[in-house]
Amino acid sequence: MVALDDVTFSLQGGQTLAIFGPNGAGKTTLLKVLAGLIRPDAGRATVAGGRGAIGWIGHQSHLYGHLTVRENLLFWAALYRVPAASRAHRAAEVMQRLGIAQHAERPVWVLSRGLAQRTAIARALIHEPRVLLLDEPFTGLDLAAAAEFRALLSQLRGAGRVVVLATHNVGEGAELATDVAFQRRGRFVYLAPRGGRAPAEIADAYRRALGDAGE
């Protein structure tokens, strides 16, 4: 069974690629290859700056339940080689930005789902990554939280960042994308710049490309 088949693309700073596809299409596999978690059997994935330049938000929280929010952030900042002198400052900054500063000393396991999610995002941003890989980031977010997250994303898109966002919910995040891809059974059946189209149009194009069965 082939998880990824003949996927080729390159992205420059400032581009945001939204990958839409049903479950099992290989979106997570693709992101994992980009993150360096899986080595492809053929071909190569190169991310300028290597692992240290990537911020990854996936299914797993990557947070240690019994450590506080701050301790978690400081740990990951250290791993991502944020200089020791600036770690505390960066942590404070990112907590402020995500609105979790008042929870800094609480252990992660007591936080609500929404707060934990924001902490996970803070974790991914603390080292100011130039590349953001987001795997189904809207999962479990209510409308308000999703709107907040979209606002955050549109802020992050600037400053020459590359964002790759994968989701099965077509249209979600489409307005943020500069480029759009449809993935099905491991292949990109569509890859094109968004060109100012509205999410509804993208959704239409998606249905046409993948067939109405909407597997």
Place this chain on the structure above:
Amino acid sequence: MSLVRKGRLITVIGLGLLAAVYVRALAFTPVEQLQGPAQKIYYLHVPAAIWTETAMILVGLAGIFYLFLKDPRLDRFAAASAEAGTVFAGVVLTTGPIWGKPIWGTWWTWDARLTSMLFLFFLYIGYLLLRGAIEDAALRARYAAVLGICGMCLVPFIHLSVYLFPTLHPQPIVLKPSAPSLPGSMLVTLLLSFGVFTLLYVGFVMQRYALALGREQRDGRNADA
């Protein structure tokens, strides 16, 4: 002839020759002065022991190659070799006491060779248990390779520990630094026995390998169906 058939044939021939060597050892080889008839276990145990160890080393080598080449055939071979090694170790560990009891008076003795065999047996069991505990084939192959390599590297340490242990008796006669000190006829029996065990090892491995391959193909067909 299919691999299984060939393997089976070799094993049967091997077993037949084993009986022949057994007869030669008992009837046609002189009795050793110091140890008496008990010493005759030696002809069967030593080659079995050598192959038990060699099988482990082969498991380790196959593991090293697998980690770099990722060829599933290497993993299949490692598994087959491990099973063959386990069988050989088991044989030595059961025939030892059975033969030893009437002659030495005890079921078990912390003899250098038997002790090493026991450790190797546990090593094999652990390896097979790990294999059995992992469902995903690629992961299993990789993890088994890691354990196999560690097992291979443990073998010299087992030897060293057993050698250093103060209370163990019969020291090696053939595989020791100086030249083998066996008279001609005994050496011949030993070498014949070694040849037979080599044959048995090859036969076992071929059969197990073929079985593993057959199982994989059948599973593959079932999955596609």
Place this chain on the structure above:
Amino acid sequence: MSDWLSQAWTVARKDLLLEFRTRTAIVSALVFTALVLTVFNFGRDPTAVPTIDLAPTILWVTFTFAAMLTMNRAFQLELENDALEGLLASPLSRTSLYWGKLLANLVFVALVEAVGLPLFVLFFNVPVAAVLLPLVGVIALATLGFVAVGTLFGALVIRTRFAELLLVVILLPFLIPPLAGAVQVTAGLLGGRPLSESAGWLRLLAAYDIAFVTLATLLFPFTVDE
């Protein structure tokens, strides 16, 4: 070079912080140690065999079993916190990850031994004062070897059922050389014999440490990378 070490220390410090927050593994190991030593005391006839003969064996069996209990938590913890993937996606080198886990495991086992040794001296009335320094040296030497292997194997069993049990089973053959060496040298020390008599065993322990620490470091990346 020092970056590798500091990254390893970051991982180790996180593990230690987590463990001292929850304390489950370390407390279980300490209680286990005390219990085993107590049971050993009631399981023997004090008039039959002089304590000094059995003492090294009792000490080392206790240490190794308590150690095996603590070693499973190293990678299990990452799996439970859904963090393993995050560690692998970060710039953390695989070697630093292994050494971080090894360091944390060594601290735990050292803690168990630091509590176990005085208890042992207390329960069994064994004269260690004169040989304390070399004894601690032997303990350290033997411990490094089997914890190195145990840490590696901890990564092999994480996704299996009965992981703790499987870890013990695959680890046991690897415990035999360091265990045998440790018991022999300890016996020599407690019996007042000079260390030079146990030179062969000491060499075995040192060789084992060098061989398996190196091997484990080299093999670890294969357990986490595809």
